[in-house]
Amino acid sequence: MKRTVLAVSAVVAATASVTAPAVASPEPADIPGLVRFATFNASLNRATEGELLADLSTPDDEQARKVAEVVQRNRPDVVLLNEFDHVPGGAAVDAFRANYLAVGHNGAQPVDYPYAYTAPVNTGVPSGMDLDNDGSTGGPGDAYGFGQFPGQYGMVVLSKHPIGDVRTFQNFRWTDMPGAMLPDDPATPEPADWYSPREKEALRLSSKSHWDLPIHVGGRTVHLLASHPTPPSFDGPEDRNGVRNHDEIRFWADYVAGAGYVYDDAGRTGGLERGAPFVIAGDQNADPNDGDSADRAATQLLNAQRVVDPRPGSFGAVEAARNQGGANTGHRGAPFFDTADFGDQSPGNLRVDYVLPSLPLVALRSGVFWPGGHDELSRLNDTSDHHLVWVDVLAAYHD
Structure with missing residues (x-):
């Protein structure tokens, strides 16, 4: 059975890489058990706390209308939205569903998500320490995850299927990961000493959070593994963001392999149950071939146990790379697979957003x-x- 699924998945992945549409995706096929998973860094983040909720509380925000139309054109059954500022109680999520997703835009049909999940993230949460070593504390670089206020750049999952009991890993400490790539201050002889012992003891791995959401599809449960690692940039020669990005990505690779060192915010230990189907989703801020990420950061996921890479792409990305030129002309990776448009300046357009199902899903x-x-x-x-x-x-596969 495993050989058969592998063969089918390989054929489908190869086909998807040459047939992925450059326009609105086709409607999800009416096949029992078929689920469209999606991820979208929607950039629905704002500069000040409460601003996003104010924007979404009316139907007049142009960017929110566009985000809603993108979702409506693609009609995912389950979608992770990155960079959606967290508001306690979910008021911003409710406002987005009611004022934007429930209203058709430019001929697109409304879409209903009866289930939603959001939770606190580390961005903007004060650490009380000088994590960026600039001589002061309290700025966005000294938060547990870079942010101007708690919840900035948060995450939301919207689903047409019920969501079970979620495991969150917001408070997992970086030093509790065996072999963690802690940053090194190149100006000193000691290794991995960018952070003081006190800072290492307190620093959390996830710049936002890592979530394991059981999605109940018919009689099956598929675990959506959602995250948004820090960009591997905006630092110095110590590469503190680059190595953190690497280890945030590594967390899921270890988790799906059943890593025993993992613990969640409720104190439960251990990784994913052996054989449980999953889909890894999110803006990982790492390209397997290009960009500023640490070596092999993205390939940790692509090569993780049971992961299938369907290699989604678009001809719009090919056109953009050709027209923009610049950094894109020196890339090793094919522009067909790019997911983010960073223009012609370094690092250029990259593949950083992923939806990676596991075997035996097809x-x-x-x-x-x-x-x-x-x-x-x-x-x-x-x-x-x-x-x-x-x-x-x-x-809904069959054993």
Whole structure:
């Protein structure tokens, strides 16, 4: 059976890489057990606390309308939205569903998500320590995750299927990961000494959070593993963000392998149950071939146990890389697989957003919503510097 699923998945992945649409994705097929999983860094973050809730409390925010239309054009069954400021109690999520997703935009049909999940994240949470070593405490660089206020750059999961009991890993300490790549101050002879012993004792691994959400599809449960690691940039020669990005990504690779060192915020230990189906999703801020991330940061996920890479892509990304030139001309990776538009300056356009199902799930179709310049929907390309990535997964498999 395993050999058969592997063969099917390999054929589907190869097909998806050449047939992924450059325009609105096809409607999810009416196949029992088929679920469209998606991730979208929607850039619905704001500069001040409460600003996003104010924007979403009316139907007049242009960017939110575009985000909603992107979701409506692609119609995922389960979608992770990165960079959606967290508001305690979920008021911003409710406002987005009621004022934007429930309203059709430019001919797109409304979409209903009866289930949603959001939770606190580490961005903007004061640490009380000088984590960026600039001689002061209290700025966004000294928070447990970079942010101007608690909850900035948060995460939301919207689902048409029930969500079970979620495991969160917001408070997991970086030093509790065996072999953690802690940053080194190159100006001193001691290794891994960018952070003081007190800071190492307190620092959390996740710059936002890591969530394991059991999604109940018919009689099956698929674990959505959601995260948004820090960008591997905006630091110095110590590469504190680069090594943190690497280890935030590594967390899921270890988790799906059943790592015993893992513990969640409720105190439960251990990784994912052996054989449990999962989908890893999120803006990982790491490209397998290009960009500023640490060596092999992204390939940790692509090579993780039972992970299938459906290789979603778009011809809009190819067009953008060609037209922008600059840093994109020196990339080793094929632009067809890019998911983020960072223009012609370094690092150029990259593949940083992933939806990675596991065996024995079967990925039937996949794509990146990046319409080409001659497509009417290209007006949505400036919604965010990232593009929605989707994968159709046959979740109700048979043993």
